[in-house]
Amino acid sequence: MFDVKDSDFFDVVEDSFDTIIEDDITFTGDIKMKKPFMIRGKIKGRIEAESDLVIDSDAVVEADILASRVLIRGKVTGNVRGDKLVFVTASGTLNGDIMSEKVVLEPGSTFTGKCSMVKN
Numbered sequence: 001m002f003d004v005k006d007s008d009f010f011d012v013v014e015d016s017f018d019t020i021i022e023d024d025i026t027f028t029g030d031i032k033m034k035k036p037f038m039i040r041g042k043i044k045g046r047i048e049a050e051s052d053l054v055i056d057s058d059a060v061v062e063a064d065i066l067a068s069r070v071l072i073r074g075k076v077t078g079n080v081r082g083d084k085l086v087f088v089t090a091s092g093t094l095n096g097d098i099m100s101e102k103v104v105l106e107p108g109s110t111f112t113g114k115c116s117m118v119k120n
Contacts, residue, residue, distance in 0.1 A: 023058050
């Protein structure tokens, strides 16, 4: 099995997130967060998170994303910049470009776009 450094936040429990947009919420607009953030609902707009961002399994996001580390388990349409890491799981779908220091696409994930790996 592969060991991915900086992926420890994938194992955190829900209590580790200060803000969770639940699956019954639909939001349109810009979101700026400083602390870990989880999305389970539907978002349209732009997302800036200074910490970790998790797009959960049933989430549908149409937004450009900027965060420290991004985990995509759901569906994202938009460009994603993860300063440290972008990780798309087997259940995740990303239609957009990726820019990050580290990129992980699990077998079974769907990715359509360009990928640029850059050192910060």
